[in-house]
Structure formats: structure tokens, C-alpha cells
Amino acid sequence: MSPSHASDVPVYNPRNYLNSPATGLKSWLLTQDHKRIGVMFLVAASVFFAVGGLFAMLIRIELLTPGPTIMDAMTYNRLFTLHGVVMIFLFMIPAIPSGFGNFLVPLMLGAKDVAFPKLNLLSFYLYMLGAVVALYGMVHGGADTGWTFYTPYSTTTVTKVVPILLGAFILGFSSILTGLNFIVTTHTMRAPGIGWNRVPLFVWSIYATSIIQILATPVLGMTLLLVAVENAFGWGIFDPARGGDPVLFQHFFWFYSHPAVYIMVLPAMAVISEVVCAFSRKNIFGYKAVAYSSLGIAFVGFFTWGHHLFVSGQSAFDAGVFGILSMFVGIFTAIKVFNWTATLYQGSIAFKTPFAYFVGFLFFLVFGGMTGVAVATVSLDVHWHDTYFVVAHFHFIMVGATVMAFLAALHYWFPKITGRMYPEGWGLVGAVMVILGFNFTFIPQFLLGNEGMPRRYFSYPERFWALNVASTAGASVLAMGLVIVLVYLLVALKWGPIAGPNPWHSRGYEWDTASPPLPENFEETPVYTRGPHEYDEESYANPPPVAPEPKHAS
Amino acid sequence: MADPRSIAHEEHQATHHAHGMRYVVVWIVLLVLTVVTYAASRVHLPGGWHVAVALLIAIAKGALVALFFMHLWDQRGANRLIFVTSLAFVALLIGLTILDNATRFPLANPPGSAGALPWGGADRDPPKLP
Secondary structure, eight states: OOOOOOSSSOOOOOTTTTSSSOOSSSHHHTOOOHHHHHHHHHHHHHHHHHHHHHHHHHHHTTSSSSSSSSOOOHHHHHHHHHHHHHHIIIHHHHHHIIIIIIIHHHHHTOOSSSOEEEEEEEEHHHHHHHHHHHHHHTTTTTTOOOOTTTTTTHHHSSOOOHHHHHHHHHHHHHHHHHHHHHHHHHOOOTTTTOOOGGGHHHHHHHHHHHHHHHHHHHHHHHHHHHHHHHHHHHOOOOOGTTOOOOOHHHHHHHHHHHHHHHHHHHHHHHHHHHHHHHTSSSSSHHHHHHHHHHHHHHHHGGGGGGOOOOOTTHHHHHHHHHHHHHHHHHHHHHHHHHHHHHTTTOOOOOHHHHHHHHHHHHHHHHHHHHHHHHTTTHEEEEOOOOOBHHHHHHIIIIIIIHHHHHHHHHHHHHHHHHHOOOHHHHHHHHHHHHHHHHHHHHHHHHHHHTTTBBBOOOOOOOOGGHHHHHHHHHHHHHHHHHHHHHHHHHHHHHHHHBSOOOOTOOOOGGGGGGOOOOOBBBSOOOOOOOOOOOSSSSSHHSSSSSSOOOOOOO | OOHHHHHHHHHHHHHSSHHHHHHHHHHHHHHHHHHHHHHHSSOOOOOOOHHHHHHHHHHHHHHIIIIIIIGGGGGHHHHHHHHHHHHHHHHHHHHHHHHHHHHHHHSSSSSSSSTSSBBSSSSSSOOOOO
């Protein structure tokens, strides 16, 4: 199959996964097609992104004035818990791996589906079940513990934490099943010609993510069960009054939840590795370094959890060990950053919307990463711990990077998923608003934290007022940017110009099939004689119009 | 690239070859270890050693189940590697957590636990006051 050229009239693939074998609701709910499951994950995760974003806006409105603005303290505590739970468990963890990963991994490996399609569907239903149980808990009582559920507070609070814990427990299984599926798919379903050194970088990162999902998520399940057991039988596990150790909870919780940060960021890096090649029309600089550094991050990510416990009563010796180990993540991340920027060098850069998000991603990753090395230093962290500095740090590195990559992926693969193009002009407007809005939201929070404003309080002294207003203003710009993105993407779903199989002239394997792809992905099993990021041939390094505007089919 | 069918085939072969005697022996060993767990709980051991012994026996039993009842003994390469990796990560979780308790300011440990002051626990002297 040869990818299309700009001179070709873009064609909408008439027999695609969206309309065959059937279009009814039942055919979607019982589908085993990885593409449909991926799209369902994407839609669900996007809805939860909107819900979590709504909570965030309410929090920012409350913080607009030093005293009570629109709610009382208890409502505020519930809101920031809901914001964290929804954004982390329902949006960031599943969005890229379960959404885009499901859609793209088989396409990128030349496979017809994932290794276990039924397990894949089960993973989606577990996700929905976990979401419903957690949302039930949020509506009926809510929780005021923060998304970390620290003991002994979480076992003594009057709010209802158990349904939310149960929801997170179920969501963990969804995560494990998806990870298992991707690992087996990557090992056993690669098309002829795709040796390990030709596996697309997206798949490498998703593979590393899957390893974390399988190794770490069971520990979260175990921890949540122990909390339930302590509640039910009165055993002293985490409760010091009964001989338990509350810091033990933090060890267990962060043994999952710190690697979970890489469950969110590694898929973001997966997207960026693809986008940077496609829009600079260059081979990736250092394929192996980028691929193996994903595994390096997955590995080292397991050795760092204690940096969340610097002021929790953890021993000073352990804190020192964890502080140093945490900094190793910076090495592997830097390898990626340098390789991406080296890829840009002398590239033929097309500044399209996905590339704009790549630029935003790079800024948030580097800025967030550098502040991460700073807070991994024990003596500095004692000053910043539980202040807005930490809030701003993890929003930059984890949320900023993930959301940038999510939006980059949404725009880059929108033509593949839907067969249509989004409006490029509006895309850039949205990207600029989102990136600037994000900066204006969180840079003031870095400053607030450094001045000593603590997290998780609904009121603050008047001297923090101006920066809080700035942060809320930034959040409003961010929200408006996201609404613009939502509106033009929904419009483009129906009225967008036909994209054709490969509007970006990308060399990624997934672009070799029609848009939207066939239900069985490829007409015949593809055989690959080149790597997924090879732009060496003249026609690919400099395609006829460098970045063609797609045309209407009619 | 491994063909999934060949894996299934190998597994089938392996199950076929494993004679029933093996399961009986493993089952008896598991029963014996259960009795040993009970017996060890009656023996006087210092400090936190009861937990250590119980955990060791539990790990041995778990390993037997995984190796024989779950057929890991008959597997090759990657599957064994994955099992060993999971053990390494369990060791990591327990190791760095215990390192915390062992090196912590003693009063920050729960009373009665290893590393705590003053009753039970490890043979640790309280810090000398000036």
C-alpha cells in the first residue's frame, strides 16, 4: 500500500469500522473491535475530563476571594477530592493508553486486533462500572480526604470514602487488563517486518506503561482492601491506636501512585515521539535511546515513591535514599527531551496544531521536570511540601504534559479516527489559549507556594489575593480554549473536509490504511520493509506542498 | 515473535507430561508447611521474628503453587522472567519500607512494633538524653 500524495483527491473510506458490520447501539456495546473500544474510552474519558474541569473551575472561583466565595469549607474539601479522583482515575490514567492506545497499537503493529478482544471489552465495562461506583460515592456523601485517601483520616472521616475506594479498586482492574492486552499484543501480533527495532515509538512507550500498570496497580488494590479490612475487622494495620502505622499506608499508596504518574506521562511521551517526527519530517534522533528510556522511566519510577513522605515521619535516611533515586527519572526524561529537540534540527517543520501542542508539552515537561528535581531535594521539599508549589509542579509535569499530548493526539489522529479534518485556524487558536491559559493558571501558583500558601484550604490571607485572581483568570482562559476545541471538533465530525488516508504524509504504519480504517484494519496482512519514522526518501522529507490543506471530496 | 498457538500447544504438552504424582507431593508439602506455620507460632522467638518466619513459609508455599499448580516450572524464558521480576518488585516494596522503619526516629514507630520504644520490638536502646 502506498500512502497518498497531496495531488490525490482525499477519499472517505466507505466501508469503515464506524459503519460496519453494523451501526446500531448494540453493535457498539458488544463490539470487540479495538477501534470502537478505543473510541468509547476516548468519549468516556473526555466526558470525565469535562466533569473534572468543571470541578476545577468551581475550586478556582471559590479561591477568587480570600474568604468564602461560593461554598463552605466542607463543600470545598469534597470538590478538590472529586477533582483529583475524576481527573486521575477517570481521565488521565485511561485517556491515552486505553483510548488512543486501543485504537492505535494494533494499527501500528499491522495487526487485526489486540490479542484478547473480549478482555478488551471487559476492560471498558470495568472502567464504566468503576466510574459509576465512584460517582455514586461522590453524589451520596462525597469524600473530603483528597484523592490520596491518607489514613488515619480516611478511616475516621464522616464522609463516604468506601464507595470511592471501591470504584478506584475496580478501575485498577480495567487498567491491568488493558496493560496485559498491550503487552501480549506487542509480543505476539507484530506484522512481518516489524522487529523490535521497528516497533513505533508510540508502542514502545505504551508497552512501558503497560508494565507499570501490571506491576503497580495490584498494590493499589491490596492497599485499598487493607483499609477496608481495617474498617471491617478492627485489625491494626494503619491505625496507630491499634498498633498500626499510618505511614505504611503512604508507602503502599505511593508504591502504586508514583508509578501511576508515569502511567500518565509515558503515554504522553508516546504521542509526542510520533508527532515530533511527523511534523518535522525527520527520522527520530536516537530511536533506541528514546525507546529504551521509556523502559528506564518505567523501571526507575518504582524506586522513587518515598519522596512523597519526606515530612510524614519517614526516616531521614530513607528520605535521602528516595531523594537521590528520584532524580534518576530526570536523566531518562532528559534523554527524551534532547532527542526530540535534536529531531527538530534541520527538519522541515510544519507548525500545525499538534506541533503547537508539542511545543506546549516540551515547556511543561521541562519546567515541571526541573521543579520536580528541586522538590526531590529533601531540604527544599520541607519548605515547599503541601504548598501550592507542589500543586503547580505536578499540574505542570503530569497534567500539563498529559493534556498537551492528549490534545496533540486528538488533532494528529483525528483524520485517522474520523476520516475528516478539523479546522486548522481554529485549532491553533485553541492551542494558544490552552497553553497560555495553563501557564497563567499555574505560574501564579508556583509563586503562591513559594510564599507559603498551603494546599487544601478554602480561604487564605489577603496577601495572596492578587496571585489567586491571576490564577483564576488563567483558568478561565484555559477553560474557554478547551470549549473552543470541543466545539470545532464536534462540528468537524459532521462537516469537516474529507481527510484521506494520510493527510500529514506521515510515515507511521497506522497511516497506511484507509481513513477511517476498515473493520479488519488492513485488506491483507501488511509486510514492512522500512521503519515507522523513516523520512529519508526525498518525497517524504519534502512532500509536494510541505503541509497540504486537505480538500473536500466533492 | 512467538506464535500464540505454539505456546498453547507447548502448555498442553507440558500438562500432559506432568504426572499426577507431582501434584500429590506438592499438596503434601503444602500441608506440612501449614503445620509448620502453626508450630512456629507456638515457639518462642525474639522480636519480630514470628512475622519473618511466617512470611518465609508463606512465600515458599506461594512459590510452590505458582511453580507446579500454575505450571510455571514447565515454562521457559519470558514467562519465568516475568515471575522473577514480580518477586523482585515485591522485595523492593517490602525492602525500602522496612528500611524506613529500621532507620526511623524510634518514637515515630507504632508502639510494640520492631524498631519502636520501649516494650517489645527490636533490642534497641532509647536515645541517651544529655
